[in-house]
Amino acid sequence: MAGTALSRRGRLAIERVDEDDVQALVFQGYGKLRGACYLVLEVVDPARARGWLASLVPRVSAGSGRPDGRAVNVAVTHEGLRRLGLAEASLAEFPVEVQEGMTSPHRSRLLGDVGAAAPAGWEWGGPGSPSPDLLLLLYAPDDEQVARLRDEEAARAEASGLRLVRALDTHDLGPVEHFGFRDGVSQPAIAGFGRPGPAMHTVRAGEFVLGYRNEHDQVPPTPTVDAATDRLDVLPETAGGRRDLGRDGSYLVVRQLEQDVHAFWRFLDQCTRRADGSSDGAARTRLAARMVGRWPGGAPVTQSPEHDDPALAESNEFGYAADLAGHVCPVGAHVRRTNPRDSLPPKPGTDASVAVGKRHRLMRRGREYGPPVDLAGVLAGGELPRWDDEAGDVRGLHFLCLCADVARQFEFVTHTWALNAQFDGLYDDADPLLGGHLPTGHSFTEQAVPVRRRTRGLPAFVTVRGGAYFFLPGVRALRYLAALGG
Structure with missing residues (x-):
C-alpha cells in the first residue's frame, strides 16, 4: 500500500508507491x-x-x-x-x-x-x-x-x-x-x-x-x-x-526518430580525412565520441578522453564539474547536454547542482527499429563501405520516456538543454545528433587551449517521423x- 516513511526528525524520507x-x-x-x-x-x-x-x-x-x-x-x-x-x-x-x-x-x-x-x-x-x-x-x-x-x-x-x-x-x-x-x-x-x-x-x-x-x-x-x-x-x-x-x-512521451547512419559516418569521415585525402579511422571515431560524450563501447569521454576503455563500458558515477570548460568532454556533447549532472549553476560540483538535474530526469524505455548497419569495420578504423542508399531500409529509435511533468522534464531537456544553441555558454551549437533540422546551431565546438576546434555544417542525422503524448x-x-x- 502507498505510504510515507518519515525520518526521526519528521522529515519526508521515502514514499512507498502502490506498486500493484x-x-x-x-x-x-x-x-x-x-x-x-x-x-x-x-x-x-x-x-x-x-x-x-x-x-x-x-x-x-x-x-x-x-x-x-x-x-x-x-x-x-x-x-x-x-x-x-x-x-x-x-x-x-x-x-x-x-x-x-x-x-x-x-x-x-x-x-x-x-x-x-x-x-x-x-x-x-x-x-x-x-x-x-x-x-x-x-x-x-x-x-x-x-x-x-x-x-x-x-x-x-x-x-x-x-x-x-x-x-x-x-x-x-x-x-x-x-x-x-x-x-x-x-x-x-x-x-x-x-x-x-x-x-x-x-x-x-x-x-x-x-x-x-x-x-x-x-x-x-x-x-x-x-x-x-x-x-x-x-x-x-x-x-x-x-x-x-x-x-x-x-x-508517456513517444517519438519515432529515424536515424541516417550512413550520413552520420560519412560526415565524420569527410571532417577527419588526412591531407592526402585518405580516411583517418581513429580521428573519425574520436570526433564521433566527442559529439556523443561516450565512446562506442560506452566509456565516458570525461573518464577516458583519448580512447575507448572496455572497463568503463557501463560507468555512470562521474560528473563534469572538474571539466566546466569542456576541455575533456565538450560542453555540447549529446550526453552532457541531456544530463549535465553536476556542471550547471548553482555551485557546480555540489549537491545543489545535482539537485537541478534531478528535476529534469527522464525514464527512457525506447527500442530500436529497422535492420542494423554493419559498422564493425568502421569502428575498427577502416575505410567506409560503399553503402547503397537506394536499398530502402529505414532505421531508428522508437523513443519512449516516462515523466510526471512533460513540460518540466521532456520539453525542458529538449528545448533548454539539447536544442539550445547557446547552452552553457556556447555560441551557435545545438545538439550535434538532434539539432540538424533547426535553422541555426549547425556547429560542434571542441573546447581547447589555446585554440578551440569547430566542426561546421552538421546536417540532420535524426528526423522525427511520428509521435504523441500519452497518459499511462x-x-x-x-x-x-x-x-x-x-
Whole structure:
C-alpha cells in the first residue's frame, strides 16, 4: 500500500508507491523480453472500445515483478480519453502540454519539429494522419513471439471498436543503438525501489509517478473525476469529494526518430580525412565520441578522453564539474547536454547542482527499429563501405520516456538543454545528433587551449517521423475508464 516513511526528525524520507496499481513499464524496461511492438490505435466505436479495455485490464502488467513470458501495457492520448467518454471537466485538469498535444505549432517550435521533421510530414500522429487514441505496448522474449502477440492483439482490437493506425515494430540490437554506440547506460533510479543506486541518479518517485512527492518536495495536482461517475468505486478519494484519476499514473512521451547512419559516418569521415585525402579511422571515431560524450563501447569521454576503455563500458558515477570548460568532454556533447549532472549553476560540483538535474530526469524505455548497419569495420578504423542508399531500409529509435511533468522534464531537456544553441555558454551549437533540422546551431565546438576546434555544417542525422503524448493510467484508473458510459 502507498505510504510515507518519515525520518526521526519528521522529515519526508521515502514514499512507498502502490506498486500493484502502477503499470510495470514505470519500473522496468523489460530487458529480458527482447521483442517489442507498439500498436497505435484509433477509437472508432467508444462503447466497444471500452469493452476491449475492460477485457485487457486483467492482462496489463503491473508492479515491479520481472515477467518472463510476455508483458502488456496501455496508454491513451488526451483525445483518446475524450473518445472513451471522459468528462470535459476532467479533461481540462490535464496539463496544457498534454491537452495541446505534441503537434501544436507552439510545441513543434519548442521541440525543433521543423523543416523535414515537421508534423505535416509525419507517418503517424501528425495533422494529416489519423489521430492516435491508444497505444498498446507489447513485449515478448524474441521477435518471433512478439510478432504472434502483435497479430493476436491487433485482431482483437480491430474486432472491438478500434482501428489499427500503425504497428511500430522494433529490432533487437542488443546493448547498442544504430549509430554504433552503447546505449541505456544512464538511467535514474526511483528512491526506495530496486538496488540502491548512486545518490546522483536516485530520484524521488513523484518525478515519474503521479500522486507522490517530486524533487521540489511537492505533490502536483492530478486530474480528478466526479465521484458519482466512479461506478466501480475503484479510484482513491481526493479533496472536494472527487476521485483521483491520475494517481499511480505517468505520462508517456513517444517519438519515432529515424536515424541516417550512413550520413552520420560519412560526415565524420569527410571532417577527419588526412591531407592526402585518405580516411583517418581513429580521428573519425574520436570526433564521433566527442559529439556523443561516450565512446562506442560506452566509456565516458570525461573518464577516458583519448580512447575507448572496455572497463568503463557501463560507468555512470562521474560528473563534469572538474571539466566546466569542456576541455575533456565538450560542453555540447549529446550526453552532457541531456544530463549535465553536476556542471550547471548553482555551485557546480555540489549537491545543489545535482539537485537541478534531478528535476529534469527522464525514464527512457525506447527500442530500436529497422535492420542494423554493419559498422564493425568502421569502428575498427577502416575505410567506409560503399553503402547503397537506394536499398530502402529505414532505421531508428522508437523513443519512449516516462515523466510526471512533460513540460518540466521532456520539453525542458529538449528545448533548454539539447536544442539550445547557446547552452552553457556556447555560441551557435545545438545538439550535434538532434539539432540538424533547426535553422541555426549547425556547429560542434571542441573546447581547447589555446585554440578551440569547430566542426561546421552538421546536417540532420535524426528526423522525427511520428509521435504523441500519452497518459499511462494506473490499473484502477484503467478500470474506471473501461466502465465509463456503463
